Amino acid sequence: MTSHVLVTRARRLADDLLTPHAEQVDQEGVPASHIEAIKQSGLLGVSAPVAYGGSAAPGAVARETAEILAGACCSTWFVQTQHHTPVMTLAKSELPVRERLLGPLSRGELMSGVAYAHLRAYPRIPVRVSRERGGWRFDGTVPWYTGWGLNDVMLLAGVTDADEALFAFTGAREQPGLHPSTPMRLAALTASRTVSLELDGLWLPEEAVALRAPYAEWAKADRPKPTNASPAVFGVTAAALALLDDDTADPLRTRLDEVREQAYSLAEHPVPHEHLAERLTLRTQAYEVLMTATTAAVVAGGGRSLSLTSRAQRLAREALFLLVQGQTAESRAAHLKALTDA
Known part of the structure; x- marks a missing residue:
């Protein structure tokens, strides 16, 4: 157990807000007020670079805060945990989107979801990415996307015709080429607002790309x-x-x-x-x-x-x-x- 300030904040958040309302949230859904409290706590920047407003805390701190949040309200933990992969992807990126989004995500001004677990289904390719109009076109189905209506942006991934894993950011909202299902009713964590996403010609510009690498190289790291x-x-x-x-x-x-x-x-x-x-x-x-x-x-x-x-x-x-x-x-x-x- 550590005495890091973020651990203290996580415990206070758990004791004062998450645990007392966990059964209600389980039945009614994670409220925007819970997410706002997470944003204001600094926990979204636990592993983010200090230069961009994060805490760059040791791994032990990130793990302990995750334990605290999950034990208090697993649905709220699950929604916010999606955010940390986009942050770390940007922290390692040298592409222009880093300067646009890493600061707001590290400081908790924005929260990101993720749509990339389907990459692990390879050689089956649920989401195909192809070149179009100087940017990238996404087609296919994202089976699971958590935090719909709570996230500000999402990190979306697919596989290109050259067998590359490509990750790009877009707004977490319905838009041309991106359509959510109705929220899924699950045996557990229905509160997490999980949907599937149908992609039918979603176009994203080159400057939205955060990572592009041979699939085999990405899979080895994953x-x-x-x-x-x-x-x-x-x-x-x-x-x-x-x-x-x-x-x-x-x-x-x-x-x-x-x-x-x-x-x-x-x-x-x-x-x-x-x-x-x-x-x-x-x-x-x-x-x-x-x-x-x-x-x-x-x-x-x-x-x-x-x-x-x-x-x-x-x-x-x-x-x-x-x-x-x-x-x-x-x-x-x-x-x-x-x-x-x-």
């Missing part, structure tokens, strides 16, 4: 990310343990601390492509603790846990969501093998 255990898993687990008596919670809390320590140690490893099998094992072990803790919270709550106003029931559904959030074919196979070997 591959380690889904192998690491998510801080949100540890946050929701801790929230579930807080609903249990000490005799039940203490052994699980010890196990949680062990897995977290090992997972975060690997997250700090200087070579992200090493120890992938160990990272996947720890990711699976984190899920095991998560499911045990949230199940125990439901059992401890008895019949009351079946109410939609029950915190234990909400956390159990959020756990189901986290089992598949950020999932790849590789992580799915590792998880299923662990389940069948148990």
Whole structure:
């Protein structure tokens, strides 16, 4: 645990706003006021460069604030967590869009969503990008886009005819060539305002591009990310343990601390492509603790846990969501093998 100012702000936000309203948000949706509070907290710039208004905080701080937010209100955490990939993409970019957007995103003046997970379906290409009128045309379907109506901009990705991964920014709104579905009704995190996007000739100028690289090069850099255990898993687990008596919670809390320590140690490893099998094992072990803790919270709550106003029931559904959030074919196979070997 750290004493960083952003950790203090995250805890205050969780205690004063997110946790008290989490069950209501779960049923009614993440309100714009929650997002405004996140923007004003400085948390959107946790990893952003100081020169652009961010905090450039250590990875440990970013992970701890994510745990706190997810444990307090997983839906709000999930909406705001999309923002950090666009920020880091811009921080590494040398293209003109960096100077236009990195400052406003780092300072929390704007919040960005992401539409790129479909790239991991390659060689299937859900979104195709082609040259048109000095810019780029996007066609296809983005299966999942979170934060519709809450985000200001989005980072949209597709694959070009030359097998390049291309990322570009556009406004997070309906526009010619970009049409959202109605918000999805999900077993968990319906509150996150998730839609699919139909792209039919969406045109973006060259100056909107933030990243363009051979797909194989992008995929190599992306591959380690889904192998690491998510801080949100540890946050929701801790929230579930807080609903249990000490005799039940203490052994699980010890196990949680062990897995977290090992997972975060690997997250700090200087070579992200090493120890992938160990990272996947720890990711699976984190899920095991998560499911045990949230199940125990439901059992401890008895019949009351079946109410939609029950915190234990909400956390159990959020756990189901986290089992598949950020999932790849590789992580799915590792998880299923662990389940069948148990």
